[in-house]
Amino acid sequence: MTTTVSDGSVLPSSIRNHWVRISRIVVVSITLCILPYLVETSIAGISIGNWISIHILILTVVWAFTAQAWNIMGGYSGQFSFGHAAYMGIGAYATMALLVGFRLNPWVGLVVGGFIAAGYALIVGLLTLRFKVKGHFFALATLAFAEIVRLFITNSSELHSASGYFRPLPSDYGVGYGLVAFQFQHRLPYYYIIIGFLAIVTTASWLIKHSSVGLYLFAIRENEQAAESLGISPTRYKLFSMMASAFFTAWAGSFWAMYFATIAPDTLFDLFRNVEILLPALVGGLGTVMGPILGSFLVTPLSQIVRQLVGNVPGIDHAVFGILLVFIVLFNPSGMLGWPRKLKELRSRRR
Amino acid sequence: MYLLSVLSFQSPFLNPIVNFIDDVIHLNPILLQLFLLALLLGGVYALSALGLTMIFGVMDIINFAHGAFITVGIYIVWVLFGMLGVNPLVLIPLAAVGLFVVGILVYRGVVDPLIEAPQESQLVAMFGISLIIASMLAFAFENNPRSLGFDMGIITIGSASFGTDKLLVLCITMATMIVVWLFLHRTTTGLVIRGTADDRSSAEYVGIDVRQINRLTFGIGSALAGLAGGSIALIQQFDPYTGELYLINAFVIVVLGGLGSFPGSLVGGMIIGFIAIFGGYYLPGTVNQLVIYVIFVAVLLMKPDGIFGSDT
Numbered sequence: 001m002t003t004t005v006s007d008g009s010v011l012p013s014s015i016r017n018h019w020v021r022i023s024r025i026v027v028v029s030i031t032l033c034i035l036p037y038l039v040e041t042s043i044a045g046i047s048i049g050n051w052i053s054i055h056i057l058i059l060t061v062v063w064a065f066t067a068q069a070w071n072i073m074g075g076y077s078g079q080f081s082f083g084h085a086a087y088m089g090i091g092a093y094a095t096m097a098l099l100v101g102f103r104l105n106p107w108v109g110l111v112v113g114g115f116i117a118a119g120y121a122l123i124v125g126l127l128t129l130r131f132k133v134k135g136h137f138f139a140l141a142t143l144a145f146a147e148i149v150r151l152f153i154t155n156s157s158e159l160h161s162a163s164g165y166f167r168p169l170p171s172d173y174g175v176g177y178g179l180v181a182f183q184f185q186h187r188l189p190y191y192y193i194i195i196g197f198l199a200i201v202t203t204a205s206w207l208i209k210h211s212s213v214g215l216y217l218f219a220i221r222e223n224e225q226a227a228e229s230l231g232i233s234p235t236r237y238k239l240f241s242m243m244a245s246a247f248f249t250a251w252a253g254s255f256w257a258m259y260f261a262t263i264a265p266d267t268l269f270d271l272f273r274n275v276e277i278l279l280p281a282l283v284g285g286l287g288t289v290m291g292p293i294l295g296s297f298l299v300t301p302l303s304q305i306v307r308q309l310v311g312n313v314p315g316i317d318h319a320v321f322g323i324l325l326v327f328i329v330l331f332n333p334s335g336m337l338g339w340p341r342k343l344k345e346l347r348s349r350r351r
Numbered sequence: 352m353y354l355l356s357v358l359s360f361q362s363p364f365l366n367p368i369v370n371f372i373d374d375v376i377h378l379n380p381i382l383l384q385l386f387l388l389a390l391l392l393g394g395v396y397a398l399s400a401l402g403l404t405m406i407f408g409v410m411d412i413i414n415f416a417h418g419a420f421i422t423v424g425i426y427i428v429w430v431l432f433g434m435l436g437v438n439p440l441v442l443i444p445l446a447a448v449g450l451f452v453v454g455i456l457v458y459r460g461v462v463d464p465l466i467e468a469p470q471e472s473q474l475v476a477m478f479g480i481s482l483i484i485a486s487m488l489a490f491a492f493e494n495n496p497r498s499l500g501f502d503m504g505i506i507t508i509g510s511a512s513f514g515t516d517k518l519l520v521l522c523i524t525m526a527t528m529i530v531v532w533l534f535l536h537r538t539t540t541g542l543v544i545r546g547t548a549d550d551r552s553s554a555e556y557v558g559i560d561v562r563q564i565n566r567l568t569f570g571i572g573s574a575l576a577g578l579a580g581g582s583i584a585l586i587q588q589f590d591p592y593t594g595e596l597y598l599i600n601a602f603v604i605v606v607l608g609g610l611g612s613f614p615g616s617l618v619g620g621m622i623i624g625f626i627a628i629f630g631g632y633y634l635p636g637t638v639n640q641l642v643i644y645v646i647f648v649a650v651l652l653m654k655p656d657g658i659f660g661s662d663t
Contacts (some may be wrong), residue, residue: 045525111429112401128652130652131652131653133651133652135471136413136471137606137651140413140651141651143649144648145648147599148645150424150642151638151640151641152641154636155637160638161636192510226594241622282475293509316486316490317486318485318486319482321482322479322481322482322483322486323479323480324478325476325482325596326476329468329472329473330465
């Protein structure tokens with residue numbers, strides 16, 4: 001517990017620290033909430049809104065959300081999942097299948113999808129832990145489990161095979177546009193919904209990290225044998241982190257389905273999606289609470305701006321992701337949250 | 352047959368098996384056609400996995416950029432063919448040389464600094480490289496599917512027929528395997544590579560420059576990807592993401608055949624080829640791919656050393 005936990009939580013927390021932390025949270029939350037308006041305000045005729053649309057803001061928060069959920073598993077317990085697209089896809093499909101097939105409200109689908117995803121994570125977890133699949137084999141196995149979901153859906157005519165679903169009108173399931181319907185005529189409400197999701201998963205993540213469960217997870221990540229010898233069951237806590245992570249990731253799928261109105265296996269389970277989900281956590285700082293959010297606010301707008309600058313060659317923005325992946329791994333494994341310390345080091349070296 | 356068809360009505364899952372047995376009993380000529388296609392496809396898959404298995408076996412690194420390397424090989428042959436107009440078979444070795452250089456560069460820049468890093472970090476960095484390469488290719492050549500448009504004719508055996516190009520690729524696979532095997536087992540450098548694969552730290556103790564061996568291995572593995580790419584350019588349409596499709600199958604083959612095992616890759620490639628072709632014919636939709644992934648997961652869980660174990 002001495003080394004990698006480096007977001008300041010190990011420092012002795014005085015009351016002053018406490019207030020600093022609370023005020024920081026308040027500032028971040030308020031900024032996030034007024035961001036759509038901030039972006040629109042123009043200074044001297046130049047507005048960020050020309051570059052960052054509300055759509056990009058929504059995407060940014062979506063990937064912050066998924067990275068936060070991924071982090072509970074990949075960051076806290078150190079099990080590097082390369083197949084979180086499975087859980088996101090399950091959430092999207094549960095929502096749409098219940099909505100189109102049974103006229104069930106999407107919020108029901110959201111919860112059901114969460115539990116199905118957690119169930120699938122339980123299966124994946126039990127199998128990989130039982131057979132002690134580790135390191136890059138674990139990453140490959142999670143990737144394969146995600147592909148299995150994609151192919152299962154592609155081959156199930158009950159789930160509309162490869163053609164996917166299209167979102168029905170709210171009146172089809174007996175409500176009007178609004179929060180209950182999970183459908184709006186403008187984009188702005190979607191932004192506040194996903195901000196709400198982000199708040200929930202961040203709170204959950206913070207609670208997990210600062211509970212005994214979080215301590216156990218970090219202990220297991222740092223030294224599994226030592227943790228086990230102290231009576232901590234690695235299997236139990238690893239399974240918990242996988243299921244919690246999958247449960248929340250499925251929500252992003254539900255949101256995706258309702259926001260984009262159309263889902264299909266090929267777009268939802270793209271190999272690249274697995275990276276998109278985890279990259280903000282990697283860039284921001286693995287195993288930290290603020291890292292995934294910070295990371296997404298760097299990665300997502302950057303890739304979108306590059307896409308606009310270069311012109312519309314699909315996939316060109318992937319270069320941004322590629323360069324960031326290589327850069328982070330090579331030079332900056334602690335992520336953006338390590339930047340202030342690095343700067344300090346640089347300065348002191350100069351003196 | 353009556354009994355079998357009754358059975359099939361009761362259980363749609365048995366249908367494919369019943370149809371297959373039916374065809375075998377009646378010696379349906381389609382079987383020969385399917386067999387030949389599976390053999391040829393298996394050869395392509397085996398070739399696409401050779402470089403991956405070599406790097407994996409010696410360095411214990413999953414080269415997630417292997418698929419992108421294959422794509423680069425494809426485009427090298429395509430560009431040179433467009434410029435020179437010679438028989439593309441001549442260009443395939445050039446693709447291998449080009450990828451050897453790319454491999455050395457990637458090794459210098461990314462692999463060497465990460466050789467002691469956690470496996471996840473290596474995997475992420477290599478995936479990053481593959482994204483960079485793919486978007487560069489998309490930028491340079493756009494996403495439209497291309498093909499060489501170089502017709503080599505068709506070979507007919509009885510009622511079955513297949514493209515000459517595919518047979519050539521199978522020959523390339525076999526020749527490559529023999530050459531690499533001879534290199535690994537009949538030269539001193541090969542012996543050193545195998546020794547390093549066996550035990551890195553011991554290799555260092557007896558005075559082997561492990562970094563140099565790593566560089567060479569990564570270069571050769573990349574060159575093999577180029578060879579595979581050049582061959583794939585002969586037989587199919589391609590776009591900047593074609594290599595990715597081969598990458599996933601190559602993972603399966605490497606794990607199935609055993610890390611670093613060349614005979615294993617051939618067998619693994621054949622297994623995947625046969626499932627792809629026969630499954631594609633008898634099973635509905637893309638269930639054949641589902642079968643491949645289920646086998647993949649099963650092998651990963653039960654026996655990550657593969658059927659043949661490791662023996663580069």
